[in-house]
Amino acid sequence: MQSIATKTAVVHFNSKVYSELNAYIKRENPSKIFVLVDTNTHDFCLPQFMSNLESGVIQTEVMEMPEGEDHKSIDICVGVWEAMSQYGADRKSLLINLGGGVVTDLGGFVASTYMRGISYINVPTSLLAMVDASVGGKTGVDLGVLKNQVGVISEGEMVLIDTSFLGTLPQNQMVSGFAEMLKHGLIFDATYWYTLTHLEDLDISDLDKLIYDSVIIKNKIVTEDPTEKGLRKILNFGHTLGHAIESYFLDNEEKTQLLHGEAIAIGMILESYLSTKICKLKSPELDDISAGILKTFSKTNFEDKDYENIIDLMKHDKKNSHGKVKFVLLESIGKAKRDCEVPNELILEAFEYYKSL
Template sequence: MQHLKSNNSDIYFGEIGYQKLNTFLSKNPFSIIFVLVDENTHEHCLPYFLSQIETKVTIEIIEIESGEIHKTIETCAGVWNALSELNGDRKSLMINLGGGVITDIGGFIASTFKRGIEFVNVPTTLLSMVDASVGGKTGIDLGNLKNQVGVFNEGEMVIVDSYYLNTLAKDQLFSGYAEILKHALITSNDDWKMVKNIKEKSLEALEDIILRSVTIKNDVVLEDARENGLRKTLNFGHTLGHAIESYCLTHPEKPILLHGEAIGIGMILAGHLSHQLFDFSLDKLKEIKKEVFSLYSKVDFSDEDLDKINQLLIHDKKNSFGNINFVLLSDIGKHILDVSVSNDQITEAFAFYRN
């Protein structure tokens, strides 16, 4: 399969993606094409990408600094100004070539410039291939609070090309594994068996896993585009994972965590909460912990850290009416939405993680 249809977008895999993009460019009279990159994708991905594109339309490159710390309104303002200075108009196209930060912020910038221009996502990291670029969530952070401002907008198409995985450092590749594990855990035991020991998989096997993971997410988005029900399952491990990621982002003595590292911790914690509250199998919980620890180093959290992480939970965008909502599991593939959890239960989950 080389094509998935989402609600308002198409997801293409491999070379067919560039063929479809070139057809799209030839059929639409774009005034100018902007390619948004960071310093890494500018060097390692842009030359290959441009070699695949056939168009006589002027292409302008806009570069932003890499990293979650730059997913801010200040970065947006810089890009909006650049778009204006380069004579961008409502007939412009933006192509977001990069990881989750690029596709998140690029989609948001495109959706708001001139009240909305068309955009295409070309994810270059495993994380953005299986998660950030698919499903129409765009946005930016407010300080250390993740994804507080944004819109739902799927863009025109997504091109998933495993070529770009060759440009990644090992930690960036591994960061994407967490979302793949999550997709399997919320879906079925068969999917979990498929992805276990994921770092030992060949590239060919990984391509099949990527297709399956994107299919899982796309199926969820097709049923619930605006996160009113089923799409909440995609937040398994993210309530505490995002709080941990935000906390480490600004704490001077904590390592800045990649998204996958934080979500890996979050899945262990959510797994333990599932065990406490819904009798999720201890053996399966230990499998999750073993898989996460095979990918990511353990992070030390003090009691003071836990207090501050708990305080950040109140800002989670999934909350409603003042309630902190968790997605938990009674078994692999069997999820429970909007679960309230006590601080004591969270403390016990961290104790399981630390020990």
């Protein structure tokens, strides 16, 4: 697969991953190399990665953080900053983030702020990180249960996608990443959506091409609007309600925590229903979206008491302005509309629609 040039970096795939990484290290000669992993990637991905890393005489330090969204916090950042300082990281050091979306988001933020910015490289190991989190330069951490409230947009030197790492993932993590791929089809490419919802016509060998196509879609959007002033906002489809649902389930002991993609899948169905009321999305397309998503994602149970709390959490969404919640909705499959305002009564209707499925 050909490498994909982003605004300031390059995404390399599979056979090119380690040759490009080692060539970069030889060319740039960083003072030290730091590899950030979580407890899972330390055990399942780090040995393969290190066996292919030709750092030569350059000192390499591995830093391990706990796995999971609830550790995507400033406290963990402080620990990583302190470890880098203790091991003598300077402005010519290189940070390599080997992990899923939590590691690439947090590691990118750490690198972008340590000594006002050092170079970093993302090596995504989850499907979610490969198709979404590691590409586009969005870095950051959560503020309590509020998703991605602190961060900067700053691209790394490169993204290295080695799809063999997907073999280390449990099934639920693969499914979680698939939600972002579905989103890319819904907002930008109806043909891609159709392909993803008819995977029975494909086999496992097609996965690399589907990942590649998903990165292409995201890169087209991000290249046109790197700082999210306009078009890039459409990447938030399903996320206004999805993030609120994810945060609510994360903070509620009575609820089973949802993976990011599981929450976004719910958000996409809810926001597709809203699209029929606000943007004239046709009912047959809503049916197609709901059926396509529920092919892969199980339904989640909601109680009436949940709705007010979820709606309240939406006020923290990053797309909001002047106190108004802004949604990305669909005019049709493959065509999104940004900055849509939705009254709360329609959101309650959307939850009733979801319950009826």
